[in-house]
Amino acid sequence: MWFLTSALPASNGVAPTDVPQIPLCMIGDSITWAGDGDYWRQYLLEQLPALAFVGTHTAKLGYSHAGEGGNRTQVVLLRLGDLPDCPHYSLLIGTNDNNIKDETAIGQHAAATADRIVAIVQELLKKPSARKVFLCSILPCQTDNPLRDRTNAATNGVLRQKMATLPKGQVVWVELEKTIRAIENWGPMIKLHPTQEGYKVLAKLLAGAIATELGVKDRVAVPRPRPGGGVRVENLWEGGSTGRTSRPVIAGWYSASFDVVRVAGPKAAVTIRGELPPPKDPKTKQRLFNQSFPVAAKDAGKRVTFNFFTEYEGYKYTRSPLVMTTAGCEIANILIEKQRPSGKASAYGQGSYVDTATPPQPGELVERP
Numbered sequence: 268m269w270f271l272t273s274a275l276p277a278s279n280g281v282a283p284t285d286v287p288q289i290p291l292c293m294i295g296d297s298i299t300w301a302g303d304g305d306y307w308r309q310y311l312l313e314q315l316p317a318l319a320f321v322g323t324h325t326a327k328l329g330y331s332h333a334g335e336g337g338n339r340t341q342v343v344l345l346r347l348g349d350l351p352d353c354p355h356y357s358l359l360i361g362t363n364d365n366n367i368k369d370e371t372a373i374g375q376h377a378a379a380t381a382d383r384i385v386a387i388v389q390e391l392l393k394k395p396s397a398r399k400v401f402l403c404s405i406l407p408c409q410t411d412n413p414l415r416d417r418t419n420a421a422t423n424g425v426l427r428q429k430m431a432t433l434p435k436g437q438v439v440w441v442e443l444e445k446t447i448r449a450i451e452n453w454g455p456m457i458k459l460h461p462t463q464e465g466y467k468v469l470a471k472l473l474a475g476a477i478a479t480e481l482g483v484k485d486r487v488a489v490p491r492p493r494p495g496g497g498v499r500v501e502n503l504w505e506g507g508s509t510g511r512t513s514r515p516v517i518a519g520w521y522s523a524s525f526d527v528v529r530v531a532g533p534k535a536a537v538t539i540r541g542e543l544p545p546p547k548d549p550k551t552k553q554r555l556f557n558q559s560f561p562v563a564a565k566d567a568g569k570r571v572t573f574n575f576f577t578e579y580e581g582y583k584y585t586r587s588p589l590v591m592t593t594a595g596c597e598i599a600n601i602l603i604e605k606q607r608p609s610g611k612a613s614a615y616g617q618g619s620y621v622d623t624a625t626p627p628q629p630g631e632l633v634e635r636p
Contacts, residue, residue, distance in 0.1 A: 281493070281635070282493070283492060283493055283495075283496035283633040283634055283635045284490035284491060284492055284493060284496065284633050285490065285491045285493060286317055286485075286488045286489065286490040286491065287317065287490070288317055288318070288319040288490050288632060288633065289315070289317045289318050289319065289355060289477065289481065289483075290319050290320075290321055290353050290354055290355060290632055291311075291318050291319065291320055291321070291353070291355045291356070291357060291477070292320075292321050292322050292332070292333050292350065292351055292353040292355070292356050292357075293307075293308070293320065293322065293332045293333060293334060293356075293357045293359075294322075294332075294333045294334065294343065294350065294356055294357065294358045294359075294360065294387075294391075295333075295334040295338070295358065295359040295360050296334060296335065296336065296337065296338040296339075296359075296360055296362070296363050297334065297335075297336035297337060297338075297460060297579075298334070298359060298362070298406065298459075298460055298461065299332055299333075299334025299359060300324060300326055300332060300334035300335060300336055301326075301334075301336050301460065301579060302460050303460070303461070303462065303463050303466060304326055304332075304334065304460070304466070305326035305327050305328040305329075305330055305332075306328070306463050306466045306467075307461075307466040307469055307470055308320055308326075308328070308330040308332065308630060309328055309330070309630075310466055310467050310469075310470030310471075311470045311473060311474050312629050312630050313470070314470055314471055314474035314475070314478075314486070315474040315477060315478055315483065315486055316487065316488065316489045316490065316629060317483065317488060317489075317490055318474075318477075318630065319490075319630060319631060319632035319633070320332060320630050320631075320632070321351050321353050321632055322334075322350070322351060323335075323346075323349055323350060323351070323517065324517060324518075324519045324605075325519045325520050325521075325605035325606050326519070326520060327520055327576070328608060329520065329605075329606045329607045329608035329609065329610060329628075330608060330630050331605065331631075333350050333351075335517075335518075335580070336518070336579050336580065336581070336582075337363060337580075337581055338360065338363060339360075339363045339364045340360055340361060340364050340380060340383035340384055340386075340387060341364075341383065343360055343387055344383065344386060344387060344390070347387065347390050347391070350391075350394075352394045352395050352396045352397070353394070353396060353397070354396050354397065354398045354399070355398060355399050355400075355401065355477070355481075356391050356397065356399070356400045356401065357400075357401040357403060357441070357473060357477075358384070358387060358388065358391070358400060358401070358402050358403060359403040359405070359406070359443075360384060360387065360405075361380050361381075361384055361405040361419065361422055362405055362406065362408060362415065362419055362459070364376075364379075364380040364383070364422075365377070365380060365405070365415050365418035365419050365422060366412060366414075366415045367414050367415070367418055368412070368414065369414075370414060370417075373414065373417055373418050373421050374421060376418055376421075377418050377421035377422040377424070377425055378425050380418075380422045381422050381425035381426050381429060384402070384422075384426060385426070385429055385432075385433065388400050388402060388433060388438055389433075392434065392437055392438075397437075398437065399436075399437055399438070399439055399480065399481075400437065400438050400439070401439045401441050401473065401476055401477060401480075402426070402430075402438055402439065402440055402441065403441040403443050403473065404423045404426065404427075404440070404441065404442055404443045404444040404445075405419040405422055405423055405443075405444065406419065406443055406444065406447065406457055406461070406469075407419060407420065407444055407447055407448055407453065407457060408457060408458065408459045409453075409454030409455070409457060409458050409459075410458070410459050419444070420444065423444050426440075427440070439476055439480050441472060441473055441476045442472070443469060443472055443473075446468070446472060447468065450468070456468070474486075489629070490633070492626070492627050492633045495623060495635055495636070496623065496627070496633040496634065496635055497621040497622045497623035497624070497625070497627065497633065497634065497635075497636065498607070498613070498621065498622055498625070498627050498631045498632065498633060498634070499619065499620070499621050499622075499632070499634055500602075500604050500613045500616060500619070500620055500621070500622045501604060501605070501618075501619050502602050502603065502604060502615075502616060502617055502618060502619075502620075503516060503589075503603040503604065504591075504601045504602060504603045506601070506617060510590055510591055510592070511542060511588045511589065511590045511591075512588045512589045512590075512603060513588075514588065515543075515586045515587050515588050516556075516577065516586065516587065516588065516589050516603075517580065517586060518577045518578065518579050518580035518584050518586065519576070519577060519605065519606075520574065520575075520576050520577075520605070520606040521574070521575055521576075521577070521603060521604065521605060521606055522572055522573070522574050522602075522603070522604055522605075522606045522607070522610075522611075522612045522613075523537075523539060523560075523572070523573050523574075523575065523591075523601070523602070523603050523612075524570060524571065524572040524573075524601075524602045524612035524613075524615070525537070525570065525571065525598040525599065525600055525601045525602065526569075526570050526598060526599045526600045527562060527566040527567050527568065527569055527570070527571055527596060527597075527598055528567070528596075528597040528598060528599050529567055529596065529597045530562055530563070530564045530566060530567045530595065530596045531595050531596060531597075532594070532595030532596075533564075533595070534561075534594070534595060535561070535562040535563075535564075535593075535594060535595030535596035536559045536560060536561050536562055536593070536594050536595065536596070537559070537560050537562060537573075537591060537592070537593050537594075537596070537598065538557070538558070538559040538560075538591065538592045538593075538594070539556065539557075539558055539559075539560075539575065539589050539590070539591050539603075540555060540556060540557040540558070540589065540590060540592075541555035541556045541557065541585060541587035541588075541589060541590075542555075542587050542588045542589065542590050543555070543585065543586075543587035543588065554578075554583055554584070554585065555585055555587060556575075556577050556578070556584060556585075556587070556589065558575055560573040562593075562595070562596045562598075570600075570612075570615075572611065572612040574606055574610060589603070600615045602615050602616070607625075607628065607631065608628040608629065608630055608631060609625075609628050611625070613625050620636075621634050621635070621636040623636060
């Protein structure tokens with residue numbers, strides 16, 4: 268399972284923070300992830316600091332989530348098994364389904380998209396810890412295809428009706444579309460992917476819905492980690508002499524850290540690259556990840572960290588295990604992990620472990636080992 272993150276309280280029942288955190292797994296497409304998508308989580312934290320983000324992916328500010336660029340509802344249904352068990356989910360999906368060209372197909376197409384969204388919600392509620400799904404209406408969009416916007420609106424109309432058929436108290440409708448359309452000249456702020464100003468609107472609406480539904484009395488209360496708490500880390504490096512990650516690495520932002528045992532040359536470097544060849548279809552423009560990081564003589568005896576972005580899958584990145592090679596240096600204790608909000612590496616460990624040495628940052632879920 269991809270980067271499975273526990274969102275459960277400690278087994279002894281003692282909360283790992285003084286103000287209980289609200290774990291939230293945000294599921295969606297590139298609106299949840301790409302470009303300025305991570306600012307949605309940053310602005311959510313400003314509105315509701317108790318939120319703690321969990322998920323399979325990480326974005327450029329280091330917050331975890333489960334959005335994946337280009338996803339349609341069918342793809343989300345296929346990857347539901349990889350999503351973490353979490354008490355609270357937010358779901359914003361559907362616009363990639365609705366980029367149609369035939370005006371007469373709007374009604375039928377919208378109904379099918381809505382059916383698949385309902386299926387996603389129903390499957391999420393089967394997760395062992397699931398309590399609530401915050402179902403966001405599909406955003407209006409300003410693109411060169413007005414039928415996309417109309418189909419999004421029609422899908423929302425179907426979903427509003429279907430809310431009566433979903434488990435009461437477990438599914439919460441978050442009305443984004445009507446609020447945004449009421450804003451004068453909303454188009455340049457939302458487009459297909461919202462600007463940072465647009466994400467501020469989304470954050471206010473979603474945070475308000477979460478706080479109201481969960482009965483949060485003090486919306487500005489900041490959780491403080493109790494002694495012994497930490498953040499779960501997944502070290503993707505397999506270790507030993509294999510020289511590769513334990514699994515194909517999904518697109519995102521990562522940190523690689525290691526001990527520099529010795530430096531033997533003036534052009535020492537560590538190279539991380541993809542192991543599998545990209546598809547032969549030139550139209551995909553995919554490539555293997557390949558990036559080198561210089562290692563200086565002064566780094567000998569120290570632990571160094573490099574952050575890197577793989578590029579987006581299906582565009583300039585092919586999902587693959589990553590391998591690491593060295594030139595002119597010797598390294599040890601390799602850690603490859605999702606980038607954290609601090610941009611700094613975690614304390615070294617193997618496999619899945621709770622890092623209690625590194626202070627948790629806002630938006631990170633705190634656990635007890």
